[in-house]
Amino acid sequence: MALLELRNLTRRFGSLTAVDNVSLSIEAGEFFTLLGPSGCGKTTILRMIAGFDLPDAGEILLDGKNIAATPPEERPLHTVFQSYALFPHLSVADNVAFPLKMSKVSAEETRRRVAEMLDTVHLSDKADAFPHELSGGQKQRVALARGLVNKPRLLLLDEPLGALDHKLREEMQIELINLQRTVGVTFVFVTHSQPEALALSHRIAVMNEGHIEQLGTPAHIYGQPVNRFVADFIGDINLMNAQVEAPGETSVHLAVAGLGRIVAPAPSGVKPGQSGAFAIRPEQVQIGAEDELANLANRFTGTLRDFLYVGDVTTYKVELANGTIIRALLPNTSSGGRARFLEMGDSVTVAWPAEAGMFLHE
Amino acid sequence: MRKTSHWLWLAALLVYLFLYLPLTVVVIYSFNDSRLNAEWVGFTSRWYKVLFQDEEMIQAAINSILIAIGASLIATLLGTMAGIAMHRYRLRVLPFLVITPVAMPEILLGVSLLLFFIQVLHLTLGLLSVLIAHITFCLGFVAIVVRARLTGMDESIFEAARDLGATPWKTFQLVTLPLIMPAVIAGALMSFTLSIDDFVITFFTAGVGVSTLPLQIYSMIKIAVTPEVNAVSTLLMLVTLGMIVLAAKFDKTVLRGQG
Numbered sequence A: 001m002a003l004l005e006l007r008n009l010t011r012r013f014g015s016l017t018a019v020d021n022v023s024l025s026i027e028a029g030e031f032f033t034l035l036g037p038s039g040c041g042k043t044t045i046l047r048m049i050a051g052f053d054l055p056d057a058g059e060i061l062l063d064g065k066n067i068a069a070t071p072p073e074e075r076p077l078h079t080v081f082q083s084y085a086l087f088p089h090l091s092v093a094d095n096v097a098f099p100l101k102m103s104k105v106s107a108e109e110t111r112r113r114v115a116e117m118l119d120t121v122h123l124s125d126k127a128d129a130f131p132h133e134l135s136g137g138q139k140q141r142v143a144l145a146r147g148l149v150n151k152p153r154l155l156l157l158d159e160p161l162g163a164l165d166h167k168l169r170e171e172m173q174i175e176l177i178n179l180q181r182t183v184g185v186t187f188v189f190v191t192h193s194q195p196e197a198l199a200l201s202h203r204i205a206v207m208n209e210g211h212i213e214q215l216g217t218p219a220h221i222y223g224q225p226v227n228r229f230v231a232d233f234i235g236d237i238n239l240m241n242a243q244v245e246a247p248g249e250t251s252v253h254l255a256v257a258g259l260g261r262i263v264a265p266a267p268s269g270v271k272p273g274q275s276g277a278f279a280i281r282p283e284q285v286q287i288g289a290e291d292e293l294a295n296l297a298n299r300f301t302g303t304l305r306d307f308l309y310v311g312d313v314t315t316y317k318v319e320l321a322n323g324t325i326i327r328a329l330l331p332n333t334s335s336g337g338r339a340r341f342l343e344m345g346d347s348v349t350v351a352w353p354a355e356a357g358m359f360l361h362e
Numbered sequence B: 001m002r003k004t005s006h007w008l009w010l011a012a013l014l015v016y017l018f019l020y021l022p023l024t025v026v027v028i029y030s031f032n033d034s035r036l037n038a039e040w041v042g043f044t045s046r047w048y049k050v051l052f053q054d055e056e057m058i059q060a061a062i063n064s065i066l067i068a069i070g071a072s073l074i075a076t077l078l079g080t081m082a083g084i085a086m087h088r089y090r091l092r093v094l095p096f097l098v099i100t101p102v103a104m105p106e107i108l109l110g111v112s113l114l115l116f117f118i119q120v121l122h123l124t125l126g127l128l129s130v131l132i133a134h135i136t137f138c139l140g141f142v143a144i145v146v147r148a149r150l151t152g153m154d155e156s157i158f159e160a161a162r163d164l165g166a167t168p169w170k171t172f173q174l175v176t177l178p179l180i181m182p183a184v185i186a187g188a189l190m191s192f193t194l195s196i197d198d199f200v201i202t203f204f205t206a207g208v209g210v211s212t213l214p215l216q217i218y219s220m221i222k223i224a225v226t227p228e229v230n231a232v233s234t235l236l237m238l239v240t241l242g243m244i245v246l247a248a249k250f251d252k253t254v255l256r257g258q259g
């Protein structure tokens, strides 16, 4: 049985449906992420799970029991707020001890577990400090310690790294993964940062305007997005409008206006004449001279319009015959081939194999 | 640059002189060894002795202190609840309803309370009517200070408490109350001074036979400003000043506007 199950969860604010018929189930021990653009309803879902908000329709099942009517203090789950929400009048140790005190754990036991938890988040030396004396990263760790010390069934985290600077954010991401592994608590994590979601999660639900667009592992969502929204939202991708010409067993022929034919892997159930989009990740696109790329099924010539060098990789922007700009991402290895010597305005060939890219339904 | 700051200092000095010179004169003459407020004769503390032998004055002081304690306690309790309600429900009319009695001309409040007590409640005027009247105008003040304190706070703190297992009552006890305590104490101290210094509203609601310090001072100066009046005024000033300093120590917003 799943640890947490949402069934047809719906929440409306006036005429706006903030959460629209969302169903999903989360297994014990999972690091589950709700990912989506701002305003898509992630926080609203978390607030309903935590009990701060009530659904208009649908059920929330924890261990198979509907908890929709249970007040927040009686739900065996804790939340880490984006603002940390530490109690300003309590020391770090007293903040962490708060949930234990509420569940009437003995003073002796409380002291032991607080010390243990502070040790886990590397804050033993700050036990007597007050929240206003801590840095952002330290506050974050206190909030995590406070949420985990009472061993909840579930920890809800609402953009917990949002307020941290880039470097600290990466450090905390690694700490989060390790922490989740050590304590073995199920995490439901909310973010609008897709690299963060890909790096941390076992499974991701990609949300848009209150509903789930796709649910799956990071590799699944990145490699096989089910529609244009997911493809566009997760990572960088080239999209061009295309029409199905001839669906085959393993591959499909697509017609792209002004460009010609593309051979792509065949998705199930496409019919001739169907329109949609061809999508391909920039790192799947090769760039070079015609003869170097002769063995690849899809080859097009174009003009190099721009490139962006960022140290380890370079993104090339090539304008194709129909005016489409296609992006190719190449590593800057010493054997980077001819691409390294390209100049703006050069005529180049972009190419990719028949197995790369995908057709997305409209 | 230097020049402007000189002028600024001078202007500030004049303003403070204007504010405090009359008070200083009262204090000085309370130690003057003469029945008249005309010229300085010599130092004495005998007016304070006279004061403490004046039965009527003592009774008025006891009344004032009892009313101030009662009014500040009850107004603090109700005002704190009103402040929290104003913060929680964010209804636009709530602040207006609570602040209006604070801002209303005292004479209006005095007259309306008088009519209300006599014609609606059929209450005999006395200590009780004064107490109720004082609670009315202190309450708004406490509510404003408490709300100001809550406004700056992160709402999720209270949700976090519930989330971590605290019932609504435990949340109030362990999180809300400790956080607003400075404002509550400051509100209580300010209520005490507002009550003990009040003249106009007390005048209308006290009826005959009940006196407070300000009423007593007023009835004495109708005859003459005696040194005894200076002495009691000096004491009252000291109490007020002490309370304000104390209140500001607990919550700095007290000194910012409003009151």
Ligand SMILES: Nc1ncnc2c1ncn2[C@@H]1O[C@H](COP(=O)(O)OP(=O)(O)OP(=O)(O)O)[C@@H](O)[C@H]1O
Residues within 6 Å of the ligand: A013, A016, A018, A036, A037, A038, A039, A040, A041, A042, A043, A044, A045, A192
């Ligand atoms: N209490 C409320 N009253 C009215 N509308 C609300 C309320 N709470 C949320 N909404 C609306 O519901 C939608 C979803 O909000 P929600 O906070 O869940 O988004 P989110 O996915 O968490 O976004 P973000 O990434 O910006 O935090 C938004 O359009 C928001 O304006």
Ligand SMILES: [Mg+2]
Residues within 6 Å of the ligand: A042, A043, A044, A158
């Ligand atoms: Mg949110």
